[in-house]
Structure formats: C-alpha cells, structure tokens
Amino acid sequence: MKQVISQHDVQPDQAGPFIIARALPNAATRFVGPIMLLDHLPPRDIAPGELRDPDGSFAHPHRGIATFTYVLEGALTHADSTGGHGTVNAGGVQWMKAGNGIVHDEMIATDLRTNGGTLHSFQFWVNLPAKHKAEPAQYLPVRAEDLPVAALPGGRGHLKVLLGSYNGSTAPIPIFSSEFIWHVRIEPTGSATVALPKGLPVAGFLPVQGAVVSGTEIAAHRSFMLADEGTEIDLVNSSAEPLDVLLFGGRPIGEPVAVRGPFVMNTEAELTDAFREFRAGTYGQINYPAAAG
Template identity: 45%
Template sequence: MKKKISFSAQGRQADVGPMIIHRMLPNTYAQKVGSFVFLDHATPTLQKTRNSGGTGVHPHRGIATLTYIIHGEVEHFDSAGNRKTVHSGGIQWMKAGNGILHDELMNYDSNTDSKLTHGFQFWINLPAKIKAEKPDYLAVEGSEVPQKALPDSSGWIKVILGNYEDLNANIPNYLPQFLYHIHLQPGKTFSIKMENEVEVAALLLSQKVVINDALFQSGEFVEFDRESGTIEISNESNDDIDVLLFGGAPYTEPVVAEGPFVMNTPAEIVDAYRDFYTGKYGKIEAKIGRVQHES
C-alpha cells in the first residue's frame, strides 16, 4: 500500500546576502520531520563573480548542521579551529553540541568551469545527552559519499545520512534517521518501503515529479503520513529528475527553539544565550572568504 501524502508546500523566500534561499522547514504545516527541524534550499543560481563574505559569524547549540552542496563549493570556519572547503557533491557536518561559532561562504566550484551554485542546509536536533557534548566537525567530499546504481539502469541513489541496503553514510547518526539523494532517468521509477511511525518528507529539486500517483512541481516540499507503506517516485518527463528524501523516527524529547539554538527547555535557551554573550563559544581566528574577482 502506498503512503498517503499529508500536505505539500512551497518554501518562503529568506535570502542570505546574494544567495536566493527558500526556507522549507519549519513551514505552515510542520515544525519538524523526525530530528530535522530546519531546511534551507539555496536554489540553482548562475554566479557571475565569487563572493568574498560569508553568512556572518553566528552561534549554534543543541543541533548538528548538515550542508549538502550539489553544485559549487562551501567554505567553513568555526571557533573550534576547523577550516575546510568542500566541492560539488560534498557535505559539511558540524555538531554544535554545547556551543560553537561558525561562518560559511558559498561560491561556484573553483575545480570546474561551471558557475552554478545549488545546495541545502539542514539542522538536525540532537538528543539531550549529545547537546551537552563538545562540538565536532566532519567534511566529506563528493567522491566519498556512498552511492550505488539503481536496478534496471534507473539512475542512482546517494546516502547523505543513515543507510540504504549495503550503503552507510560517513556522517554520525545519533537517532534513526536518513537523507537520500535520488536521481532518476526518464520513464523510470524508484520505490521504498517505510515502516510505521517513521516521519518522512521529500523535496523536489528539478522538473515535475509524480509521487504516489500525484503530480508535484519543482521546489515543492511533500510530507507523508506516519502509517507504514511505500513511497513511489516516478519520472514521467523527458529529462532526469532529482529528489531528496529524508526523515526518521520521531524526536520524542521536548523541543524549544529560539534563533540559532534548539534545546529541550526554556531555561536551556537562556543558558545558551548567556554563554554566547559571555564568550564561552570561543572566537574565530581566521577570516572567511577570498578576494572577490571577475570570472
């Protein structure tokens, strides 16, 4: 039996500097999907010049940020001393834990001739005991992301988080959760069975897509019910399509979110702001960004 679709929605525009951002989660209908409490979609953009400034130094606590860059590159700095750039297909993961400052800069990929940028940032809510741990960081280049061909030359699947069949993601996973990038050829179909109580949503990256017999547009966020059942993604167009499918077990602890902090109680939010303003998250020594130049 196919899973029922609870709702679909377009994101609201929330641009950051020159980046065109659509905020997909939270939205009018859902505050979270499993442990995912936030999703920004940096829509496909042809970037004429390289950016020289990042999003601005800011704090996080209680979450892990996961940035997946489909086209372009993302430069990362944080107050734990991590500095890294990943390129098209790569992932930046940062466990904020008990508090960290970071900055990010998105540009076109300096390793290719393409000027296209396209990416996503998820916030993953951590279990309470993990929120108290020290920050951590991991960068994964595109060539290191687990990937396999789908049967019948249908396309491929990448496992960004969690596991699928014999594939296991490099990113730490503190609760049962998953994030897949599914690429389908014209006329092909991908199906996956979801167990009872699993929260799951899809984000359509390009073209029109048929999901469980309903047609959806590019850029739509689609959430399903929690009953066990199958999700069937069909490509009825003449071009390849891409879909992100993500979710996991419900996050059962209390959730209190304010600004860049996601904690379990209001008192913990107060503590997060106090520690930030008293300098307990450290500081970023290096300056993000390269000199802006004409391409």
C-alpha cells in the same frame, strides 16, 4: 505503498547575498523526526568577481543542533571556532554538531568567487537529544566519492546516501535518532521504487522539477509529507530531464523543544544560558586560515 498526505510550497528567505527557499518548517509540519529545517539555495550563476571576499560578517553561533549542508553544484568553505576548516565541492556534504556551542562561517569557495560558476546547495538542521546538546562541537566534511550510492530496482534510478543508511550502505557521519537524508535521481522518463524505513516519519522535497509520488502529482519546489502506512514509494519522472528528489526523516526525539534564533534547547532557561554564554565568549572565536574562503 506510502501515500502523500500533504504538500507545501517553499517560502522565500534571505541568507547573506542570496534568496533561499525554505521547505521546512511549513504550515503543516514543524519536524520530520529530528529534522527541523530545510533551506534550498536554488541554482545561482555567479560571475567572476561578483561577490566580495569573505570578511567574517556572516559568522554566527549555533547550539543544540547539527547542521548538514549538501553542495550539489559549486563549492563552499567552512571555518569554525573549534578550528574546524574545510572546502566541500560538488556532490559532497559537511556536517557540524553544534553541541554545547560553536561559531561558524560558511563562505563561497575562492575558486568559485574568482572564476565564476554555479552554486546549488541545501542545508538541514537536525535537532539533537539532550545528552548530545551537552557534548563538544564537531565538524566533518565528506567528499562526494566517500558517500555510498545504491542502484534502485528497474535500472532507471539511483539513491545517494547523504546521511544514515539505505539497504546496507551507510554514510560516514554520526547519527543520533535514526535520521537519514537521501538524494534520489531518476533518469528522464524513468521510474523507481524506493524502500523506506518502517515506523519512521518521512518527507520529501522536489527542488527543480515536479514528479508523481505514489500516484500523486507534485509540482516543482514543493515539499511533501508521507503517510505512516506503507514501506515504499514509487517515483515517476515524466520529463526529458533527470529528476532529483530529496527524502529525509528519522525517529522523533520525544523531548521538549525550545527554539530561539540559532539555538535549539529543551527549556527557555537553557536558551537564556545559551545566549549568556555566547555573549561571554564561551563559544570561542574563528581563527581564519590564511586560505579561508
């Protein structure tokens, strides 16, 4: 059984008009395999007409990583400089390989802004191996119904494969370093055992409520790192509400990492080139569709 070796509170940050919670990196962990960032937008009630229409001011570049957004409630709309465009509704995900450079904009979907509702989402950054940093950018939205769900032993929980594979079920999104992201849901007062990939770093996050993970009590809004030994964990939900747990990890890439703002490269010289090419307009511009947002 894998044991919890550390746990950490989230740190607040700002993303546009929203306060978010940064679960990774933290004081003890910079990377979990290739995964280098996890931001949580806690459930936020949006009144009809509260938010202004998108004006492009949130558009920003990326290079050298893949971004991965999971919408648990509400809806987000994406547009980018390669022509990628899509709206992801509750339960769906969107993956964007920034590759050799892209500009993108993530917007609150029109229906949510107009009629109000709740938005609850997560965003991961996944570092790319050097050869994939040099590839063209790519965007892929995936609907909730196209993501596999596996029942967990005992019948009191299930696991949704957001990225990577679990027990033979695979999400329809490219991976480059055995990375995986799973959403586990445990019924009220239930428990379940989750099998984990052997030999890969694994971490987790409790976004809404606490749980007992392999015998260790962990409070809500905390991330946790698991030990190398063992190939499974027990999750216990002692509350009267369903428990949500994100589990994620992958194989360390084993290359130098240089980070500056939204760019993740292998050397400082590559970062300098990335900024120079962005300022020169190499990443292109977003042509917003008429119905964007």
